[in-house]
Amino acid sequence: MATFVWLTIVTALRILQRNRLRAGLTMLGIIIGVGAVIAMVSIGEGAKQVVHEQIASMGANVIIIWPSAANVGGVRGAQGSAIKLTVADAMDLKRKIPVLTETGWSKRDVLQIVNAHRNWNSSVMGVSPSFISIRDWSFSRGGSFTQADMDSATLVALLGQTVVDELFDPGEEPIGAVIRIKNVPLRVIGVLSPKGQNTYGQDQDDVVLIPFTTAERKVFGTLFLGSVQGIYASTERAEDVPEAVEYIREVMRSRHRLRSGQPDDFTVRTQVEITQVQEGTSETLTVMLMIIASVSLFVGGIGIMNILLVSVTERTREIGVRMAVGAKRLHIMMQFLIEAMTLSVVGGCMGVIFGILAARLTTVIAGWPTIISGDTVVTAFGFSLVVGLFFGLYPANKAARLNPIEALRYE
Amino acid sequence: MIPLIACDDIWKIYRIGDVEVQALRGLSVTIEQGEFVAIMGASGSGKSTLMNILGCLDQPTKGQYQLGGVEVGRLQPDQLAEIRNQKIGFVFQSFNLIARTSALENAQLPLFYRGLSLKKQRALASAALERVGLSGREHHTPTQLSGGQQQRVAIARALVTSPSLLLADEPTGNLDTQSSHEIMTILEGLNRDGITIILVTHEVDIAAHAAREIVIKDGQILSDRATQGRSQ
Numbered sequence: 041m042a043t044f045v046w047l048t049i050v051t052a053l054r055i056l057q058r059n060r061l062r063a064g065l066t067m068l069g070i071i072i073g074v075g076a077v078i079a080m081v082s083i084g085e086g087a088k089q090v091v092h093e094q095i096a097s098m099g100a101n102v103i104i105i106w107p108s109a110a111n112v113g114g115v116r117g118a119q120g121s122a123i124k125l126t127v128a129d130a131m132d133l134k135r136k137i138p139v140l141t142e143t144g145w146s147k148r149d150v151l152q153i154v155n156a157h158r159n160w161n162s163s164v165m166g167v168s169p170s171f172i173s174i175r176d177w178s179f180s181r182g183g184s185f186t187q188a189d190m191d192s193a194t195l196v197a198l199l200g201q202t203v204v205d206e207l208f209d210p211g212e213e214p215i216g217a218v219i220r221i222k223n224v225p226l227r228v229i230g231v232l233s234p235k236g237q238n239t240y241g242q243d244q245d246d247v248v249l250i251p252f253t254t255a256e257r258k259v260f261g262t263l264f265l266g267s268v269q270g271i272y273a274s275t276e277r278a279e280d281v282p283e284a285v286e287y288i289r290e291v292m293r294s295r296h297r298l299r300s301g302q303p304d305d306f307t308v309r310t311q312v313e314i315t316q317v318q319e320g321t322s323e324t325l326t327v328m329l330m331i332i333a334s335v336s337l338f339v340g341g342i343g344i345m346n347i348l349l350v351s352v353t354e355r356t357r358e359i360g361v362r363m364a365v366g367a368k369r370l371h372i373m374m375q376f377l378i379e380a381m382t383l384s385v386v387g388g389c390m391g392v393i394f395g396i397l398a399a400r401l402t403t404v405i406a407g408w409p410t411i412i413s414g415d416t417v418v419t420a421f422g423f424s425l426v427v428g429l430f431f432g433l434y435p436a437n438k439a440a441r442l443n444p445i446e447a448l449r450y451e
Numbered sequence: 452m453i454p455l456i457a458c459d460d461i462w463k464i465y466r467i468g469d470v471e472v473q474a475l476r477g478l479s480v481t482i483e484q485g486e487f488v489a490i491m492g493a494s495g496s497g498k499s500t501l502m503n504i505l506g507c508l509d510q511p512t513k514g515q516y517q518l519g520g521v522e523v524g525r526l527q528p529d530q531l532a533e534i535r536n537q538k539i540g541f542v543f544q545s546f547n548l549i550a551r552t553s554a555l556e557n558a559q560l561p562l563f564y565r566g567l568s569l570k571k572q573r574a575l576a577s578a579a580l581e582r583v584g585l586s587g588r589e590h591h592t593p594t595q596l597s598g599g600q601q602q603r604v605a606i607a608r609a610l611v612t613s614p615s616l617l618l619a620d621e622p623t624g625n626l627d628t629q630s631s632h633e634i635m636t637i638l639e640g641l642n643r644d645g646i647t648i649i650l651v652t653h654e655v656d657i658a659a660h661a662a663r664e665i666v667i668k669d670g671q672i673l674s675d676r677a678t679q680g681r682s683q
């Protein structure tokens with residue numbers, strides 16, 4: 041039997057090679073289908089990994105509170121509506137909600153940063169020291185500022201790696217240097233460890249952190265002291281996050297004197313939710329690719345079935361001869377099944393190559409990470425085998441059921 | 452000793468719609484191991500029908516057919532395939548070689564379904580090709596061979612399994628006189644080696660190579676006699 045199968049595969053390959061164009065066209069569906077499966081899974085896996093890394097880098101236990109985009113029409117004055125979150129909110133949350141280990145706050149502006157004769161526009165954030173620990177920033181040089189710096193609004197700054205690269209020569213020591221923002225001299229006391237891009241493609245290292253008080257009193261020139269753009273909170277354990285979110289909403293609503301029925305004037309987001317949005321995008325794409333893959337595999341299967349039916353008709357006499365010299369039904373059946381599977385497996389191989397190329401291209405062009413695992417390749421390959429087997433079954437059976445005399449007499 | 456072929460009151464009835472065609476009508480014949488029989492008769496008399504039944508490609512509608520003592524009439528398709536593979540070799544008028552496939556591989560075909568090793572298949576097929584005078588042509592495809600050579604490949608394919616029965620339905624029908632003569636010489640040689648041969652032909656001088664001549668008319672045997680042309 042092994043000899044039979046082996047020789048039948050050799051024959052099938054020979055027939056395939058003889059009809060290269062026809063075989064190629066037939067395999068197109070399989071090639072695209074398998075390619076799409078591979079591209080789909082590797083893009084999905086890549087996105088999943090990014091999300092997991094993101095959660096790990098941001099901390100699964102981080103909660104972010106933003107002022108809500110929803111307008112509370114006419115309830116407050118035009119000026120009042122700008123002040124939705126305050127330092128007092130952040131401190132009160134910490135005081136009233138025991139599961140919160142820390143709360144921090146920030147305020148951001150894009151400003152020009154000057155070092156000697158160089159300048160660079162970057163995102164300047166006034167933050168509380170707790171913000172730095174919640175966001176889990178670490179330092180490649182120097183260190184963070186302290187509560188004392190906050191209290192006395194010291195003129196110090198922490199630079200992201202991108203800012204350092206733009207403002208300093210390679211090898212030049214940034215620590216101790218004095219930079220100017222809106223003509224205010226700030227001494228560099230730390231350089232943040234690089235974080236790279238976030239899932240939205242923003243450079244997280246293009247940032248300058250200064251004490252919140254320094255920012256609002258000496259650099260930004262804020263009208264309303266104590267207003268913040270974002271409050272960050274953290275819990276000890278990731279499991280406490282949903283409970284903490286509920287408490288935060290309660291406290292915030294009572295602090296903002298919202299009556300029941302009035303919508304929140306703030307938004308509470310957890311890191312997990314934010315990354316889920318991102319994951320959702322890649323899921324949409326995955327679903328799209330899955331549809332392409334299944335349609336292509338189906339069309340490919342039909343193509344194989346069609347070409348095999350043609351082949352069975354063309355070779356009716358040959359089938360008759362084979363039966364006359366002693367081929368049993370199973371032999372004929374296997375011959376055409378093996379032919380179908382050879383088509384689909386060769387198509388599958390090409391599809392694997394095509395899929396890997398597509399995944400690589402996605403990484404190069406869209407900048408999405410992709411992961412090609414051995415499992416994926418094996419699965420895609422299995423798919424093509426099954427398609428060949430399934431769609432080969434009908435023509436193979438048709439061939440096996442031919443009457444030898446009629447087959448021999450076929451013109 | 453049991454005869455190789457024992458047909459008793461064989462009927463073959465085809466039904467096309469309401470029309471009934473009686474291709475064989477109660478035909479009985481016995482053929483011993485080692486005979487060389489020519490079957491003759493007008494077109495449509497039922498010769499090919501009889502050959503198909505004798506060759507286990509088809510089964511009689513009624514009647515008994517025993518091949519080597521085994522009743523063939525009620526066997527399943529795969530069992531018939533097994534018998535064809537083990538005991539019978541076919542030679543057709545239109546050669547019926549597999550296209551674009553070498554002479555050697557064509558001759559190997561019955562062995563392929565026996566599941567022999569490739570080495571054994573090749574050795575036996577080469578020997579069969581040598582026997583029909585085609586050594587050196589193993590790797591020629593049918594289109595690279597003359598009609599007579601193609602028919603010799605077909606004979607090699609038929610005898611590669613050392614069958615006890617070789618059936619040839621108008622084997623020289625598509626060949627010129629010279630090639631026909633060569634084919635008949637080969638068949639005579641095979642018969643001398645003990646293979647039973649049944650041959651359908653329209654030509655009297657071809658039939659003369661056989662030792663026994665059966666004439667069929669309207670699905671029945673009209674005459675059955677030993678020929679003068681060649682004695683056993």
Ligand SMILES: Nc1ncnc2c1ncn2[C@@H]1O[C@H](COP(=O)(O)OP(=O)(O)OP(=O)(O)O)[C@@H](O)[C@H]1O
Nearest residue numbers: 465467472473474493494495496497498499500501
């Ligand atoms: N599959 C079939 N269906 C219906 N009728 C058939 C079929 N095969 C043969 N016949 C009929 O049976 C009869 C005998 O046919 P057969 O082929 O045996 O003749 P033959 O003696 O071989 O003729 P020839 O010398 O022309 O080859 C013919 O009348 C033919 O029409």
Ligand SMILES: [Mg+2]
Nearest residue numbers: 498499500620
């Ligand atoms: Mg005939």
